[in-house]
Structure formats: C-alpha cells, structure tokens
Amino acid sequence: MISFTILPTPVGAVLIAKRDGKICTVSIRESAADLERMLDRRFPREERKRDDALLASESAVVSAAIDGGGHVAAPPLELNGTPFQQSVWMELLKIPNGATRSYAEIARAIGKPKSTRAVAQACGANPVPVLVPCHRVIRNDGSLGGYTGGIHIKRALLRAEGVTGF
DNA sequence: CCGGACAACATAG
C-alpha cells in the first residue's frame, strides 16, 4: 500500500509517496497527471491512495527544501537499489545545504575514483530527488551537467540554496 | 574557447 500526496511548487508539481512509514519516491513533473502516470509505471499493481494529511510533515520538508533555507531533518527514506547506488546516495546525503560536489569527488569519496560516470547514473536513478540532493552534484569544470526532468529544475534548486556561479 | 576521440564503469536490455 502506497500513500501519496501532490503539492504545487515553483518548479512544478511534486509527488511524495510513502510506504511502510518511509518515503519511497519523490517526483517532479509538469502536471499532476504526469505524476499519476509515473506512479503507474513505478508501482504497477500496487494499491495507492492519496492522503495529504499523512504526508503533511514531509510536504513541509520538501517545500522548505525547494524554497531554500529549509533545515528540517530529512524523514526516513526507503532507498532500494544496488549496493553501488546505495553508497552513492549515502554520500549525497552528506553534502551540506548550499554546497556542491563534482561527480569525480563523489566517486573518490566512495572509494571508486574511476567510476565517475557510473556515479552520474546512480544520481539519475535516485528515487528521492531533493531529499537526497543529487542536484548538488555538478561537473568538475563548474557547469551544471544534467538532471532528470530538466536542468532548469536543478538550476532552480541550487539557486534557492544560494549556490551561485553557473 | 570549441569540438572530437576516447577512457572507464555500473546498469539496462
């Protein structure tokens, strides 16, 4: 059973889904309809129910994070993935609000300095964007790199955190 | 500065 909520934000419609008391998905799309479709793909044959009240506190955290300045502790996350992906996501959680890292730095941090590109893939596979700050990972040369759903979202998130120079 | 070639690697199909 998946409980979810949808909230409007400056970067688009955001869906937050919870299962067994932990956040399993955060998704940013143009419209609520796109989000519903995303749920169909990611959780086929899984009972889903919208419950805004249940996800009220999480909504506040995500909204604060998107607007910047939010410093509420991240809620429990359900991070299912390969061992490699999990190590990358754990590393991303260590990046302070307003700071950035390069893909190469993350690769070094997890002990696999040559896996920079694989790190980028793991970022793209992050099921919980915003809460796991994959948007704080940029290129070595200072350019933004890419972002699932569009770099405009990545730009907006970074700018909201006060990151400059891009 | 800009484009092209290529190395390196986890994942998906």
Add this chain to the structure above:
DNA sequence: CTATGTTGTCCGG
C-alpha cells in the same frame, strides 16, 4: 554481450 549516460581528460583547430 552491447549500448548508454547528470563525466573527465587530452588533442587539434
């Protein structure tokens, strides 16, 4: 096994 990608480095223009 092959293709791909949120990279990085090197080499010519």
